[in-house]
Amino acid sequence: MENVPTLPSHLAKPINTYLEYLEIEKNASKLTIRNYKFYLSRFTSWFEANYPQKSIKDINIELVRRYRVWLSDYADDKGITLMRVTQGYHIIALRSFLRFCVRNDMETLSPEKIDLPKGESKSLKFLGRDHLRELMNAVDTSDVKGLRDRAILELLFSTGLRVSELCRLNRDQMNFKTLEFGVIGKGGRARVVFLSDSAIFWLTKYFDARDENFAPVFIRYAKGVDPINQGERMRLTPRSIERIVEKYVRKAKLPVKISPHGLRHSFATDLLYNGADLRSVQEMLGHKNISTTQIYTHVTNPQLKNVHRKFHQGNKR
Numbered sequence: 001m002e003n004v005p006t007l008p009s010h011l012a013k014p015i016n017t018y019l020e021y022l023e024i025e026k027n028a029s030k031l032t033i034r035n036y037k038f039y040l041s042r043f044t045s046w047f048e049a050n051y052p053q054k055s056i057k058d059i060n061i062e063l064v065r066r067y068r069v070w071l072s073d074y075a076d077d078k079g080i081t082l083m084r085v086t087q088g089y090h091i092i093a094l095r096s097f098l099r100f101c102v103r104n105d106m107e108t109l110s111p112e113k114i115d116l117p118k119g120e121s122k123s124l125k126f127l128g129r130d131h132l133r134e135l136m137n138a139v140d141t142s143d144v145k146g147l148r149d150r151a152i153l154e155l156l157f158s159t160g161l162r163v164s165e166l167c168r169l170n171r172d173q174m175n176f177k178t179l180e181f182g183v184i185g186k187g188g189r190a191r192v193v194f195l196s197d198s199a200i201f202w203l204t205k206y207f208d209a210r211d212e213n214f215a216p217v218f219i220r221y222a223k224g225v226d227p228i229n230q231g232e233r234m235r236l237t238p239r240s241i242e243r244i245v246e247k248y249v250r251k252a253k254l255p256v257k258i259s260p261h262g263l264r265h266s267f268a269t270d271l272l273y274n275g276a277d278l279r280s281v282q283e284m285l286g287h288k289n290i291s292t293t294q295i296y297t298h299v300t301n302p303q304l305k306n307v308h309r310k311f312h313q314g315n316k317r
Helices: 009-024 030-050 061-073 084-103 129-137 144-159 163-167 197-209 228-234 238-251 260-273 278-285 290-299 302-311
Strands: 180-184 190-194
Touching: 009 030, 009 084, 030 061, 030 084, 061 084, 129 144, 144 163, 144 190, 144 197, 144 238, 144 260, 163 238, 163 260, 190 278, 238 260, 260 278, 260 290, 278 290
Parallel strands: none
Antiparallel strands: 180 190
16 A cells, blocks of 8 residues: 555544544554545545645535546556545545544535445355365475464364454463354454364464464464564464465465455355354354345355256256
8 A cells, every 4th residue: 555645734633533533432443544544635635636725514426526536547656546446445434434524513515425336246255175175285284384374274264263353363362172262353343253173173283383382373483583572573464374375275276266365255155055044154254234244145055056957958968
């Protein structure tokens, strides 16, 4: 992401108040706050450049339409344009800010008047049983680093954790007796996730192979040891986890490019395909709305397959 532009002066106060609201009242992550600051800073920079004499109360639907045209035509110094989904993020941030302003009795455009762009439909990427086995077996577990990587893959598939949630885990959270532990997920929502027998097996082997008692569950093994604050600076980052998963996807020569989030998809589809109910899967994934969980139903409905087998003429001989 490019450097965040400086907030123009006349919009700085309401935007900073809004960002404080996200942090304190909504318990938004630092990444979310940074992204919203970036999107709103881009809008206010455009607003100041094109309407220097206007204020927040002058924002109307025609002005927003012109901003959307500008986003669509925007290109950076290297000629790279904004993806449609990224344009949508800018408008989502603007709508959220305006909603905050209206709730706080500021005179401005009602956010309900702004339609969000339709997102591009993406196929749901997940791994079936055979490909999961190939991915797991691609890891050489002859040393502690390999044991760590196998434990990462097993834990992602066992729990459906988001990569950011996985990175934040500490060893004292792991409870191998109850086979579960609690996490604080997106939006500050707490939930319980469950450990499979396979995940426990590999986590135990990984912990037994470690020769320190650092707090993070998953640590790096490059650049030497840093014992400060119980090894906190050795904690793996989300990008490190993504690279680890990418490494074994390539090594296993899988036909599907799977990310840590793809293993979360695999977790959900596996549960639904084997008969779990949608509400339970919603709870385990930490989805706020069940409509988000419903994206998995079209790929886990065996009745659809039976209908195709019975009625499609290509199956008749």
